[in-house]
Amino acid sequence: MRYTPIDPQLFITNRERLKKLLLKNSLAVINANDILPTNADGIMALRQNSDLFYLTGIEQEETILLLFPDADDEKHREVLFLREPSEHLATWEGHKLTREEARRISGVQTVLWLSEFSTRLHRLMCECEHVYLNTNEHKRAVVEVETRDARFIKDCQARYPLHDYQRLARLMHRLRIVKSDWEIERIKQAGAITGRGFRRVLRFVKPGVNETEVEAEFAHEFIRRRGGFAYLPIIASGANACVLHYVQNDQVCRKGGLLLLDVAASYANYNADMTRTIPVNGRFTRRQKQVYNAVLRVFRQCVLGLMPGKLHKEWQKEAEQTIEKELVNLGLLTLRQIRRQDPDKPALKKYFMHGIGHPVGLDVHDVGFMTEPIQPGWVMTVEPGIYIREEALAVRLENDVLVTGKGPLDLMSGIPIEVEEIEDLMNR
Helix, strand or coil: CCCCCCCCHHHHHHHHHHHCCCCCCEEEEEECCCCCECCCCCECCCCCCHHHHHHHCCCCCCCEEEECCCCCCHHHCEEEEECCCCHHHHHHCCCCCCHHHHHHHHCCCEEEEHHHHHHHHHHHHHHCCEEEECCCCCCCCCCCCCCHHHHHHHHHHHHCCCCEEEEHHHHHHHHHCCCCHHHHHHHHHHHHHHHHHHHHHHHHCCCCCEHHHHHHHHHHHHHHCCCEECCCCEEEEHHHHHCCCCCCCCCECCCCCEEEEECCEEECCEECCCEEEEECCCCCCHHHHHHHHHHHHHHHHHHHCCCCCCCHHHHHHHHHHHHHHHHHHCCCCCHHHHHCCECCECHHHHCCCCCCCCECCCCCCCCCCCCCCCCCCCEEEECCEEEEHHHCEEEECEEEEECCCCCCEECCCCCCCCHHHHHHHHCC
């Protein structure tokens, strides 16, 4: 692994928290993600199932975790199944975890080879009453490729149709939304790497460079610091910045234009999420500065509004009301347009059409219940923007913010965001 080894107590604690939420006499099963194919005999790199990593720290393919807190045999209360190493695998794929290594990483004491899984599962299914199976229940997920968990659900329910089946995702969402101190430190570390990349790019950007070259500068800084991209980077110059999920990243950055950078690092599987908007030639024009400072004021207000007990939809509404006022001041909307607007199609949506923020953690758009009040321990992005297609101009700003009982804590406060600071760093 590239990152510093993790104390297994983190995963032991996570499993104990999950066990407390399970019904009595329950078995929970969590599968690794598949290694996905490309074409011919090509494959993608493994991106481990976030729930499995959260509970074990294991990043190897085909891994399975069984949790059965009420099992009669103490050795069956936590069982980890792995691919068995062989000389063939060592030659073609490299090192696979030994049982002792898996114990050391996860804190799970009973580690068996996959060849024993079916027999052990049958024994435990005959003993348990409730079965928790895992699915990806994120509201924005588009699930077209059948996962390893999905295949297991079909097989398990076909073989054991009379058990009481439960949704594990509901419990994992409740656990993962509240971040431990260790998790917060990893998100901060990902943010610090992101900040290093951003400062490097401020020194690099000038008229004539390509968006691809800017992406490469981030890659250099992220990888050398043992991180990686948290998501496909958005390097959007000029009118490209008005496309919310622009990832082509192959156009020339031109003098007089803005460059929107929605780029962040991951570290130890925990992600940051950051957006900055900078002037290609190192100086904002008067109009660009007007729009930029309007978005910055909204950003500041939305950070202050991120308080425990508030509903996400209330926070979103506050953000939209603040942006609406800024749009009027910028001459983009009139009070008459606002008074006469269709309530289902607010006029501001022409210039701000997305959410103000989302949870971030093991997944960039992390899991959690956004219909419940915001709580201390949540880490949320704050990302207002104003997109003016007719001017080929867009500004978005985004940081990751920790919710606490004493007020919000900006985990990226050290990354330049003020106009003067950005201009100064670009012109040194």
